[in-house]
Amino acid sequence: MSLIHNALSETSPRTLDAFVVLGSIMSEGIPRVSVPVIDRILLHLWEQDHQADHYLVTNEVTRPGISEVCAMHPPNVSRAMRDLMSEGFVSEHMRSIRGEDRRQKTWQLTDDGRSVARQRISNLRSNKVLLRGRDGKLLEIRADEAAEKLETSLSLLQVLMHAQHEGVLNFGDIRFGAIVSSHEKKVPPSSILSGAHSTYHNRPPSTRSFHGRSSEKEELDRWHSSRVPMFVLSGIAGCGKTTLTSHWLNDLLSNVPDTEVMYYPCQPWDTPLGIATSILHRIGIGVEEGKQDPYMVLGALPLKPGARIDIDTYRRRLCAHLLDDAKLVKANCSELLVVLDDVHNIGPEGSHLFGALLQVAETTSLRLILISRTKLAFYDTRDVHTRKRVDELDLSGLSMEEVEDWISTIDLPEETDADKVHSITGGHPLAVELLELYGETLHDDWMRFLDQEILDVLPIESREILSILSVADRPVPWQVLARAASHDGPPPGDLIDRGLMLELEDGMWLHEAIRTRLLRDVGRPLEERLRRLTDASDA
Template identity: 25%
Template sequence: MIQRSKRSKVHSDERILLFLSEFSNKRDLWDVPKEVTQKGISHKLDILENNVSRSLKRLQADNMVEAELKHIKGEKRRQRAYFLTPKGEETIIEVKDRISRMPLTISLEGELHRTNIETAYRKAREYGLNLTMAEVYQIKRNGEEPLMISSDGMIMGEGARIYGHYQLPDHFYGREREKAVIRDFISSNAGVLLIWGLAGMGKTSLILHSLTENRVKGGYICCESWTDRVELTNEISSIIQDMGHFDIAEKLSDEDISPGKLTRTMKDLSTSQKNLIFIIDDLQKTGGGIDIYMEALSKSAMDFPGLKLVLLTRERPQFLDPRYELRGKLKTLELGGLDESAIKQMIREKRVEADPDILMDITKGHPLFIELLMSALDSGPSDRFHEFLDLEVISPLSPRQKRALEISSIMGVPFHRSLLRGIKLEDIDVLKRKGLLREDRYGLLWVHDLIADHLMKGIPPERRGEVKDEVIAYQTAVILRIWGDGPDLCATPVIKDELKPPPEIEKHLVSTYLSIAYEDNPGLRGLLRRYIESLTKRLLDVGSSELAYNLLMLLSETSLRGRGKTLTASMMALERSHLPEKKRLHLILNRASLHSLEGEWHKAGSALDLVEATFPEGLIKGENRARFLHLRGQVSRSRKKFQETIDSHRSAISAYEKISDRAGVAKEKLHLSKALHNIGEFMEAAQIALESATAYNREIDRVGEVYASLQAFRSFAAGGKRMRGRKALERAREIARSIGNQRLLAMIELESILNQESLPTERNISDFSRQVELLEPEDTDIAVKGYLRIASHLEGAPGKENLLLRLRALSSARDLISGGPRREALSRIIQRMGPNKLSEKDLLANWIDLLEQALSMIEPEDRLKDDLMDLARERGFPFIRVRDEDIAGSLMLEICGKQEPLFDMVNESLEDGDARPEDLENLAEEYCHSLLRAGHHFQGKGKRKRARDLYKRCRDVIEIYEKTMVDHPEHVTEWDIRKVKEVVEFNRSQLD
């Protein structure tokens, strides 16, 4: 038996100094904790308030403590708060030193140890117990040894039970994920679990079933509207008596009990009765009347090991600071509907004939609604459930709150608060706390389909029409603003000239709406697609197909690469509506154009086949025929049917000439020139490109003139007419300089490098790099593509110098990618640089990095991600799930084998002064990365010897690199070599 140690002599003044030393970092806060007030010190240190007052006066007189009027968290008026002075900070060092050496007994994982307070304090912190030095000393002072320290949190007891008035559920279905959360809470250091959700979701059944199943001891209290502090403390006292702790229960008999006394009582209980959970149900019924006592209970559960609290409510309580969750003191569980497997289990056990899919669709998994449907199939269960919703959910809401829910139910997608004009922010906050609205970075969103369906049924038709008009206005304004103005989203829409909407749309833009955030919002494209699809469906539902047509035509004709996929599904839905034939033709042609812009050639071809099969020849004439022929030529080019491409573009030129569309003629001649170039007709291609440039010049389209002149240069260079080619190139360069287009200048520099008679030189790469430095961030794809094309152009070139130049070009491309270009730029790189252009083995490592970057930056809902995954599987990339593991391993070894001679060559060149240190660093990093990947792959396949050899080679590469870099102290290595070494040694140790 452990003898209680004698209380050590530490004066009350010193105890107060020790306690206040924990709050020195709170001094500059606007609202400071209650613990630094006179009452707070008295409560925490268990010293009479009069004695605390006298001690504080002495400490102030000695200039060790000073008082400030501060706002106290949870209090209405400012109070005196006490903090240490510099002299007090010096004094406390000596006090802590003396206290830290005092002996203390601890129970560490069930074993008793005799140690000192400092060691006990450090061990407690290591095991997640949030104790201060003052609290550890308080345990010794009160004779409460040993201090219990355990990593297991709550220990489930034998013969445990839940005390209180409740009824265990007769049946329980599903909720495996939620039960796992509760089990995790029981064994964690968290003190409070908040379970919240709609009425009838099964919060009470879940917690009672889980705690009983886990044999946890606790107490259950259900709140009512009349529950006040007296009722609450009486219930707690009754449960404590049932547990046999009559002396502790007696402390709660005072009707004028304070939160501090409740806290001290819970502390006494946690000391006498370990591993105890209190459940407070239906907390929302109290209306916040006992929040100060609930806060005291919550803090007790967080501060006193062995005591936990579960709160069940329909809305998030205000007394729980969200920061508690970040500190691991609070866990939250928002309860949704049952899943389909639970519904199937209910059907089997109740022996009813029902389709689980239909039940899920009707009830959205709401347990109470499911029970009603199954038990009262002949007595209108739906009506009974809607009565329940009215009584429990809708009736307590104010008219403004109901209107906010009505608007959000009709909206159906995230929206900005500005849509709820005339509704106060506090009303929105109430709905959020009740779980009826949710807010994330995309905006507000209604939460439960059942509530939305219920509200929609109750809205009178005339008011429903008004709300729908307002929602249409909001969605239209947001879509046009994002489409036309980019980040400038916080003012009345200022639509660009080319985006000037028709009158049918413009009438909806008289109001000012704030919008969802644009920048730093990676999910915007998927959200924009949902907005467009939702608005199109809404317009079709109300019979406004003309308005939907005008909107989609406006968007499709001003679309940029990457945006087309947000429109095509809505356009196909509109095509199936009752549109006039001419408008339907325009719509399908626009959709085919979007597919071609996004590189979806198969879909573009299908759209054109639909045009040919559906519309008579008489309708496909004039501009429609010219557009159709142009798109047919583009699709044929993608299929490498160059003669069909040439025929289509020649026919398109004739069609544009008939309608006197000179811009169309210029464009088609440029495409025809490219097609002729592809089949080797270089001189004819060059001549037609010059005709295109002249036509663009007449139309004052300087950008088009540059592109046509560049095409003429390519064809003349390929045909051996370099003098004429240089004239065309200079023409393009002069125009680009005159209009100040840096993107075009970079393209011109690249073309001059790739089409010169000799191989690219170091000077060529430097000239291109100077142009790249002037590019805008969104033009990064041009630079990356340029460097990759230069590297490809150097493939197979003999000599060490050409190999180094090729490596330098690849390193430049990699640096641009790792520098974080915008997602749209990466998407364009991926689309343009297909596998046919990057088949060279030396480019493979760079292509892998590029593909990984793109996959990580594209949202899951973006269809481009699926295309990239398919491409990766076709190439057999080992870092993605490949169908054939042997192919993956072989490819890894092939990459490593190709990089090894390059690394050795660059290392020798660096020693000879022919290479730069950064060249070796880039290659060493890539080589080690490949070796680690391969080693990990073969280790997972059980090929231990192969994996061990790869890890050894990685270690050798690092040693060679470090030895070489000794002679280059001026180079600062940015590669994290230490981390690579740790990974290598860890993996090797796993194999030994």
């Protein structure tokens, strides 16, 4: 007795409280949990019943897996399985195991076994277990309520096995896994659109001064007055695609102020899902106050990170919302002009979304303008010339007359020749703008722009083809150019799509601004390229 007294005197007050509480509980009868072997196996196979009849299963339905989960020796598992199979509650199968090279014996419940398991589970759920909650108090509750109190994802079998072997389940036990709070607020559907307003603009951006492009603006006017749903504007970097579109849009908004516009500048990190979400936000689809979604378009957007958008459902429901045949939308826009700038940043992943938006624009009031440095592949030539679904404009440099008119407004030396400026720069607006700022036709910033935005991003083989072509004084047939560059196959798609190499009747040629830049690589590289081109021509 003195030994017990000494031990208790050295024990902390908190431990003494626990002894007192446990003593009072034990005097009243501590809840004892004892799960029979057969019940363990039936409960475990019930929890793994989603793997029934699968070709590939996990280790949980093999003998080692059942032995570990049910706290049984492997021979006892085999013995229990023979008894269950003789009763017709379990069936045995040889199956492939995930992560294993050889097939193993597995077991699953039969229909009779499932009926018996449901009866056993209803009894096991009502078993009382003892646990210490977050506040340190001991609680006696039903087994099926323990996981919620412990804020874990424990299964019923895991709760019962812990209770059987340890008596008390403690909140925060590291063996129970991460704490999963049941009080966390569910994210409302409207959070899908959070921040979407910051990804697009209702008006075009402010750009540099505008010169020329009268014929191009007329093409945009003709497209807008027609019923062709999409306009695609392409051209090399810095040739004025955004500037042209912005000035045309500003003129349109000044003449038709009620025009609804969505200007979306695509960034390298953008995704098709981001574009699709922003379009819904611009249209006014949502669940918060002032928004509406009677056709459940938001249901087509994935709720899990990394999941893909259901393009077909998105297209059909967006069409239904914009058409609104059922008159469910309170305020629908009469026409929305969506401008997607720099869509080349999206890459091939955006083709399905752009194709779906084209279909939406064909049947609704949606109009699309896509701006890209490359040729887009989600439509073909028939859509442009036969089906009249798409209008295209390949934007090149300013014309000789436009460069001359621009230079006439700049205070430059008299010897500055507009013809020479045009031949060197190819009429590239950025080059002329730098000439206006610095008074130099070939400014360092211009050369740096050509390198960083155009040439440095090309594959080495494609750049070498352009370098060889730059030493020629006239178009070169592709057979000759390919022989000089030791290239097999057709012209590289990245050069043709970006408009860096042009297919003319006489052969291949390149943008004058690129040619001027490549000819600055003087010395042995230039001489070697000229020799290779000459040898290929003679051959």
